[in-house]
Every structure is written in C-alpha cells, then in structure tokens.
Amino acid sequence: MSIDVKFFASLREQIGKSDIQIESTDSLTCAKIWAQVCNNAPLPSHILMAVNKEYAVQSAPVQDGDEVAFFPPVTGG
Amino acid sequence: MPKQLKHSKVLIVGLGGLGAPVSLYLAAAGVGHLVLVDYDHVDLSNLQRQIIHKTSHIGQEKTVSAQIKLQALVPELQITRFNQRLSKTSLNNMLSDINVVVDCSDNFMTRFAINAACVENGTPLVSGAAVRWKGQVAVFLPAQKHSPCYRCLYNNTEDETETCSQMGILAPLVGIIGSIQALEVIKVLLGIGQSLCGKLLTFDAYTETWRTLKLRKDPACPVCSQLITDN
Ligand SMILES: [Zn+2]
Numbered sequence: 001m002s003i004d005v006k007f008f009a010s011l012r013e014q015i016g017k018s019d020i021q022i023e024s025t026d027s028l029t030c031a032k033i034w035a036q037v038c039n040n041a042p043l044p045s046h047i048l049m050a051v052n053k054e055y056a057v058q059s060a061p062v063q064d065g066d067e068v069a070f071f072p073p074v075t076g077g
Numbered sequence: 078m079p080k081q082l083k084h085s086k087v088l089i090v091g092l093g094g095l096g097a098p099v100s101l102y103l104a105a106a107g108v109g110h111l112v113l114v115d116y117d118h119v120d121l122s123n124l125q126r127q128i129i130h131k132t133s134h135i136g137q138e139k140t141v142s143a144q145i146k147l148q149a150l151v152p153e154l155q156i157t158r159f160n161q162r163l164s165k166t167s168l169n170n171m172l173s174d175i176n177v178v179v180d181c182s183d184n185f186m187t188r189f190a191i192n193a194a195c196v197e198n199g200t201p202l203v204s205g206a207a208v209r210w211k212g213q214v215a216v217f218l219p220a221q222k223h224s225p226c227y228r229c230l231y232n233n234t235e236d237e238t239e240t241c242s243q244m245g246i247l248a249p250l251v252g253i254i255g256s257i258q259a260l261e262v263i264k265v266l267l268g269i270g271q272s273l274c275g276k277l278l279t280f281d282a283y284t285e286t287w288r289t290l291k292l293r294k295d296p297a298c299p300v301c302s303q304l305i306t307d308n
C-alpha cells in the first residue's frame with residue numbers, strides 16, 4: 001500500500017521534506033510510519049498526528065491511500 | 078455594539094504576543110469586562126511582538142501596561158488585574174463568573190491547569206499558541222457533552238517545548254493567531270457562526286499552509302472523560 005506522509009513546521013525542517021510517499025506491504029500505524037521515515041527514532045509524546053485530517057493516536061491503523069500528517073507541539077504565546 | 082458583549086466578562090491568561098491582539102480586539106469590539114492575568118514585567122525584548130506594551134512601560138507589570146493602553150482605547154472598559162502565578166484555587170475562584178477564558182500563555186503546565194479549571198467549571202476555552210513559523214487555535218466547550226478538551230490532545234508530561242523568547246517568532250504570526258482567538262471569543266459570546274469547537278486550526282507561516290484537524294474527545298482523558306455519563 002501507498003501512504004502520503006506530511007510533516008509540518010519544525011518537523012518539516014528536521015526531516016528536510018514536507019511530503020514523503022511510502023510504500024509498504026505490512027500493516028501500518030502512525031507510530032510505524034514515523035519509525036520508518038525517521039530511522040526508528042522514538043516518536044515524541046507531544047507530536048500531534050492526523051490521519052486524513054482527523055486527530056489520531058500513535059497506534060491508529062493506516063490504510064492504503066491515507067494521508068498521515070505530523071505536527072510539532074506549539075505552546076508559545 | 079451588541080449588548081451581550083458589553084455584559085460579558087472574559088479572562089485572558091498571558092499579556093504577551095497573543096494576549097496583546099486578543100485584549101485590544103476584545104476591548105475595541107465592546108466586551109465590557111476583561112480580567113488580565115500575567116505575573117511578568119515588560120521587557121525590551123517583548124516589544125518586537127507584544128504590541129500592547131510600549132518602550133516607556135519597560136519594567137512595569139504587563140497587566141498595568143496593558144490596562145493603560147486598553148483604557149485609552151475604551152475608557153469605560155472594566156479591567157481586573159491579577160499579577161501572580163495561577164494556582165488551581167485562584168483559577169477556580171476566578172472562573173465562577175467568567176464567560177470565556179482565552180489561553181495566551183506560553184507553556185504546557187499553565188495550559189493544562191487552565192484546561193482542567195475550564196472543564197471543572199464548564200467554561201468555554203479559546204486556546205491559541207504560536208512559536209517560530211507555526212501557530213494553532215482550538216475552541217473547547219466543556220459544557221457540551223462531546224467537546225474534547227486540551228488534555229485530550231496532549232499528554233501531561235513535564236517536557237517543555239520551544240518558547241517564543243528562546244526560539245523567536247515573527248511578530249505578525251502572533252497577530253494572526255491572536256486575531257483568530259478574538260474572533261472565536263466573540264462568536265462564542267454571541268452564540269453565532271460555527272465555532273472551532275472540536276477542531277484544531279493549524280498554520281505553518283513558512284509554507285503559508287492552513288489545516289483544520291478534526292478532534293475527538295478521548296474516552297480515556299483523565300480530565301474530561303469522567304463527565305461522560307452515556308453515549
Ligand atoms: Zn479531555
């Protein structure tokens with residue numbers, strides 16, 4: 001299956017891309033996608049995730065054709 | 078100017094980059110009573126983005142500095158100042174007659190404390206945040222059974238994240254996010270339009286990308302889930 005992965009703000013800078021397409025034959029979750037793109041780096045607890053623009057948890061399953069987006073935490077004011 | 082605004086009392090936590098446009102627009106729009114909460118003093122480094130404060134107010138309490146500007150704008154505006162760090166008790170005491178709380182603070186601990194108090198008191202919360210190139214706004218209406226709360230989004234850990242004073246921020250970005258917060262407060266007060274309740278609006282200023290995420294109440298949320306009695 002094919003997943004469209006998006007990174008926003010400081011994550012986009014760290015990863016160097018805003019958009020990555022990943023292919024997989026395994027079943028995937030948000031956390032597994034993060035691990036695959038970020039060389040198994042742990043997924044920080046304050047990162048927000050969305051599958052098809054809906055808030056999702058780390059263990060949320062992802063289907064073929066889904067868009068998964070990662071947002072860094074923002075608390076400044 | 079709608080009467081409901083004149084009779085409204087809005088609590089603003091943080092008179093920094095977001096609190097500046099929030100308080101100025103709410104005062105100008107006709108909100109009758111603002112409660113200003115900030116324990117900090119005006120610093121030269123604030124002035125680049127905290128447009129309510131001015132050079133001659135450096136060293137003054139932010140709530141005093143803000144009050145001077147707001148009352149010059151709207152002489153009949155009622156203002157209550159609170160110049161201490163918030164505690165659970167002080168927050169709960171303040172919320173008894175507040176119509177909307179606007180979170181313009183700059184750290185997770187304060188945000189979690191404000192959220193918990195709003196859930197406990199059923200008080201609408203308009204939450205905004207911004208740092209570097211990124212901003213976000215959400216509205217929580219704890220009196221509505223299916224409204225998520227801030228704690229449904231983030232785990233309550235001690236980790237701190239980037240602050241504007243450490244990481245920098247582009248001044249207009251807090252203007253944009255704060256203006257949206259003020260807009261959402263007015264909509265909640267007047268009960269008009271579609272509020273951002275149940276949604277998180279995010280803005281990446283670098284790529285000029287806006288996104289709206291649909292939020293869900295976390296059935297295991299330690300702050301708001303015990304309020305669910307049925308489906
Ligand atoms: Zn919650």
